[in-house]
Amino acid sequence: MAIVESMTPKERVLNALALKPVDRTPIANPTNVATVELMDMVDSPFPAANRDPELNARLAATGYTELGFDSIMPYFSIIQESSALGCEMQWEEKDNWPTVRMTNPIWNGPDDVHIPPGFLEHQDNVAITRSIQMLKAEFGDEVALIGKTMGPWTLAYHVFGVERFLLMSIDDPDETLRTLHKLKEISVLFGEAQIDAGADVLTFPDHATGDLVSGAYYDKFLLEIHQEMVERLPVPLILHICGKTTDRMDGIARSNMAAFHFDSKNDPQESMDIVDGRIALVGNINNPVTLYSKGPEEVREEVFRAMDAGVDMIAPECAIPLATKLENLLEIPKSVKDWHAMHSVN
Numbered sequence: 001m002a003i004v005e006s007m008t009p010k011e012r013v014l015n016a017l018a019l020k021p022v023d024r025t026p027i028a029n030p031t032n033v034a035t036v037e038l039m040d041m042v043d044s045p046f047p048a049a050n051r052d053p054e055l056n057a058r059l060a061a062t063g064y065t066e067l068g069f070d071s072i073m074p075y076f077s078i079i080q081e082s083s084a085l086g087c088e089m090q091w092e093e094k095d096n097w098p099t100v101r102m103t104n105p106i107w108n109g110p111d112d113v114h115i116p117p118g119f120l121e122h123q124d125n126v127a128i129t130r131s132i133q134m135l136k137a138e139f140g141d142e143v144a145l146i147g148k149t150m151g152p153w154t155l156a157y158h159v160f161g162v163e164r165f166l167l168m169s170i171d172d173p174d175e176t177l178r179t180l181h182k183l184k185e186i187s188v189l190f191g192e193a194q195i196d197a198g199a200d201v202l203t204f205p206d207h208a209t210g211d212l213v214s215g216a217y218y219d220k221f222l223l224e225i226h227q228e229m230v231e232r233l234p235v236p237l238i239l240h241i242c243g244k245t246t247d248r249m250d251g252i253a254r255s256n257m258a259a260f261h262f263d264s265k266n267d268p269q270e271s272m273d274i275v276d277g278r279i280a281l282v283g284n285i286n287n288p289v290t291l292y293s294k295g296p297e298e299v300r301e302e303v304f305r306a307m308d309a310g311v312d313m314i315a316p317e318c319a320i321p322l323a324t325k326l327e328n329l330l331e332i333p334k335s336v337k338d339w340h341a342m343h344s345v346n
């Protein structure tokens with residue numbers, strides 16, 4: 001039996017983020033679902049699609065038009081504002097993510113942190129804000145447009161280098177906090193620019209990840225800043241942290257963010273139990289194994305596991321590998337709809 005859909009994708013996503021009823025569980029892409037196959041389909045390859053608003057919008061739209069997800073995400077990577085800050089970039093080719101070259105960090109400590117003139121007008125920030133405007137004009141009434149602004153922890157990796165910043169966090173917690181409070185102004189500025197352009201929601205990646213820092217770090221360094229971000233950025237925020245995070249999920253549930261985008265290293269039921277209705281959960285279909293190397297049947301199993309646990313929005317756990325097969329991505333919305341058909345009461 002087919003389910004009856006009574007909401008637009010946008011209503012569905014916004015309701016799920018507000019923990020309100022939905023006609024069916026939405027499928028979202030808080031990080032990225034662009035692939036090489038989709039780039040070829042609309043002739044918008046990396047790296048140009050990261051830097052040119054028109055190519056960007058065309059590739060981003062495929063998440064809705066081709067994959068049938070309920071949201072559109074035009075910020076594919078995590079490096080746009082770091083490029084605008086002056087970090088040395090490696091733009092790579094079509095089949096690889098652009099990255100910040102960590103060998104030559106631009107800043108040494110908190111006193112160097114500043115917002116360069118023309119920051120919002122930099123090509124790599126305009127690529128996102130202008131793309132959001134175009135997507136808003138075309139899809140704004142029906143689809144949820146999700147922007148993305150990097151949190152201070154992620155920005156710190158890019159401007160200081162990962163190792164140096166992690167050492168600072170051990171050696172000098174006060175200096176680390178001072179740094180994060182200065183960097184958060186960059187998160188706010190770029191977030192506000194995307195809201196002004198028409199973003200309905202913002203993903204807030206802040207990579208205090210399970211494999212790099214302990215759970216206690218979250219409460220110590222980030223909880224208050226994240227609460228402040230909720231006050232200052234007037235759209236629902238989706239926090240994104242990769243890796244095993246159950247040891248910090250209680251803190252995350254107190255961040256006041258609308259949702260947490262969580263990794264497949266965390267069991268969906270255990271995670272739902274920890275957050276206990278205090279924050280929506282989005283995820284957590286495995287990328288490197290399930291979506292990248294398995295087939296639709298395994299994808300379906302994993303979607304069902306998340307649905308059985310009551311996960312509020314279904315999504316790949318993080319930015320998907322660019323060579324992910326289309327048929328595996330198409331299986332996600334298909335499985336969600338089938339799950340509802342199997343569980344409908346009439």
Ligand SMILES: [Zn+2]
Pocket residue numbers: 031240241242317318319
């Ligand atoms: Zn991630």
